Amino acid sequence: MSAGETGGLAAGAAPGEVLYEAHRKVYAREVQGLFARLRLLAMFVLLGIFYGLPWLRWGGRQAVLFDLPARKFFLFGLTLFPQDFYLLTWLLVIAALSLFFFTALAGRLWCGYACPQTVWTESFVWMERLTEGSRLQQMKLDKARWGAQKIARKCAKQLLWVSFALFTGVTFVGYFSSIEGLLARLAGGGLGLSFWEGFWILFYALATYGNAGHLREQVCKYMCPYARFQSAMFDRDTLVVSYDAARGEPRGSRARGTARPAARGDCVDCMICVQVCPTGIDIRNGLQYECIACAACIDACDAVMTKIGSARGLVRYSTQAEMDHVRSRVLRPRTAIYGALLLTLISGFAYAVAHRVPFDLDVLRDRNTLYRELDDGRIENVYTVRIINKDQRPHRFVLSAVDLPNAVVDGDSPTYQVAAEDVRSVVVRVRIPPGQEHGGRDFVLQAQPLDRPGLHVASRARFFAEP
Amino acid sequence: MARDEASGLGSWSRLTEAVGVSLWASFIAACLESALVFAYLDPLVLGFDDRGGQSSIAFRSMIYALGFFMFWLFNLGASCLTAYMLCSRRAEPGAGESRGSPL
Numbered sequence: 145m146s147a148g149e150t151g152g153l154a155a156g157a158a159p160g161e162v163l164y165e166a167h168r169k170v171y172a173r174e175v176q177g178l179f180a181r182l183r184l185l186a187m188f189v190l191l192g193i194f195y196g197l198p199w200l201r202w203g204g205r206q207a208v209l210f211d212l213p214a215r216k217f218f219l220f221g222l223t224l225f226p227q228d229f230y231l232l233t234w235l236l237v238i239a240a241l242s243l244f245f246f247t248a249l250a251g252r253l254w255c256g257y258a259c260p261q262t263v264w265t266e267s268f269v270w271m272e273r274l275t276e277g278s279r280l281q282q283m284k285l286d287k288a289r290w291g292a293q294k295i296a297r298k299c300a301k302q303l304l305w306v307s308f309a310l311f312t313g314v315t316f317v318g319y320f321s322s323i324e325g326l327l328a329r330l331a332g333g334g335l336g337l338s339f340w341e342g343f344w345i346l347f348y349a350l351a352t353y354g355n356a357g358h359l360r361e362q363v364c365k366y367m368c369p370y371a372r373f374q375s376a377m378f379d380r381d382t383l384v385v386s387y388d389a390a391r392g393e394p395r396g397s398r399a400r401g402t403a404r405p406a407a408r409g410d411c412v413d414c415m416i417c418v419q420v421c422p423t424g425i426d427i428r429n430g431l432q433y434e435c436i437a438c439a440a441c442i443d444a445c446d447a448v449m450t451k452i453g454s455a456r457g458l459v460r461y462s463t464q465a466e467m468d469h470v471r472s473r474v475l476r477p478r479t480a481i482y483g484a485l486l487l488t489l490i491s492g493f494a495y496a497v498a499h500r501v502p503f504d505l506d507v508l509r510d511r512n513t514l515y516r517e518l519d520d521g522r523i524e525n526v527y528t529v530r531i532i533n534k535d536q537r538p539h540r541f542v543l544s545a546v547d548l549p550n551a552v553v554d555g556d557s558p559t560y561q562v563a564a565e566d567v568r569s570v571v572v573r574v575r576i577p578p579g580q581e582h583g584g585r586d587f588v589l590q591a592q593p594l595d596r597p598g599l600h601v602a603s604r605a606r607f608f609a610e611p
Numbered sequence: 612m613a614r615d616e617a618s619g620l621g622s623w624s625r626l627t628e629a630v631g632v633s634l635w636a637s638f639i640a641a642c643l644e645s646a647l648v649f650a651y652l653d654p655l656v657l658g659f660d661d662r663g664g665q666s667s668i669a670f671r672s673m674i675y676a677l678g679f680f681m682f683w684l685f686n687l688g689a690s691c692l693t694a695y696m697l698c699s700r701r702a703e704p705g706a707g708e709s710r711g712s713p714l
Contacts, residue, residue: 229650
């Protein structure tokens with residue numbers, strides 16, 4: 145490590161010494177080819193989903209809405225309450241395992257095509273090209289003195305970036321607060337916007353602008369833990385972007401149309417693979433953790449190989465095994481175990497969602513009195529019961545005590561109507577005959593919907609009597 | 612880092628990297644913590660009698676946001692401290708690290 149690179153935490157640096165080299169911007173060259181088209185397709189599909197989903201309606205309301213203030217999540221036909229948190233955790237575990245599975249199988253597909261960091265960076269780079277021109281024009285513009293043209297181009301870029309970032313922020317908040325209402329409030333000058341809505345729009349817009357406009361590949365290189373974990377998921381049969389050194393070396397330039405000298409490899413050392421790389425690495429140095437497997441270098445090298453009349457695939461998707469002339473295996477213990485686990489989790493999740501009881505019950509003991517002896521000697525405990533109806537229809541419930549002989553559950557009414565997707569709190573008194581119990585005893589409070597006799601929900605509670 | 616030099620790219624300083632990684636890791640952890648805590652804890656049962664005249668919706672939004680930032684701040688403190696402890700250790704003479712130079 146050179147002195148110029150050592151940095152900041154700085155014990156022992158001389159005063160005034162430059163502690164580190166400033167980050168230099170990567171000007172990625174535009175590339176065309178199969179993988180560029182695939183990346184563009186992925187970008188359109190994923191951004192389309194992100195910006196379009198809040199506008200989708202389902203059963204008369206926003207199809208996907210995480211209504212945090214109301215503590216309800218709407219996912220198409222499904223309404224999730226905080227009690228269903230385990231389903232979301234389950235989904236996260238499935239997502240993480242899918243990442244492991246696809247990484248073991250095909251390397252960093254996620255990074256190259258689907259990661260929000262990649263997708264938004266691509267769109268910001270596209271806007272940069274639109275306003276500042278190609279890679280060379282951008283480099284020239286940045287070196288040029290400030291003049292009318294430079295100001296105009298830079299302003300246009302910032303205008304596009306900021307507008308797109310704000311639009312992204314509004315869409316993001318639209319997942320948590322009805323997007324139609326949000327836009328209506330914004331159209332009215334933004335005065336109707338709540339403080340936190342405005343705050344989160346700006347927060348997310350700033351995060352998008354900073355990450356996609358300025359930080360870009362630095363997030364992947366320095367901040368992303370996945371890049372560092374990849375070696376744990378990779379093996380010799382994982383698909384990675386590789387340079388065929390056996391074919392390419394020794395590299396060296398040659399004039400167009402001339403045959404390759406016998407002592408030379410296929411690589412003409414044109415450096416285009418380096419220029420197109422969004423993280424600024426040289427794939428010819430082998431697999432590096434900075435490589436996000438976007439395959440831009442494959443497209444670039446294929447174009448050059450075609451032009452000079454050599455076979456394509458000097459840089460290609462390949463496996464270590466294939467490079468070593470051993471057959472690659474798709475089915476191997478690692479992929480089989482990941483795949484089986486994934487399949488089990490997905491089936492379990494589908495089962496849990498399909499067989500979810502759309503009711504729930506919370507029982508809280510009255511905090512003020514342990515128990516009360518009535519005039520006739522009966523013992524009474526008081527509970528606050530929350531009946532949660534997650535169904536999209538109202539239901540009427542009857543409450544009863546189980547495992548507590550002779551108990552009578554007494555509330556304001558014999559049955560309780562709970563509106564669709566609503567929670568109702570009721571105070572109930574549970575009474576038992578005198579002398580039946582001593583000390584504490586666990587029992588079960590049960591809520592039974594009258595129109596669904598086969599279903600009930602129960603919650604354990606504790607009953608106290610005199611010792 | 613040598614690779615960065617070879618490809619002509621600048622690099623982040625250790626400080627920037629430590630803070631950047633800490634920010635990001637503590638952000639992810641804060642998201643998970645907020646989700647977990649607020650799934651089970653409704654801000655309305657926190658027992659604030661005076662919500663400053665706010666509706667339950669506004670009050671919940673505020674507690675969610677403040678809770679999230681509190682988690683982020685605490686995680687960030689822990690992350691930065693960890694990074695500092697690990698990095699500053701190398702400054703000791705004779706720490707015996709082959710990668711060498713003191714920070």
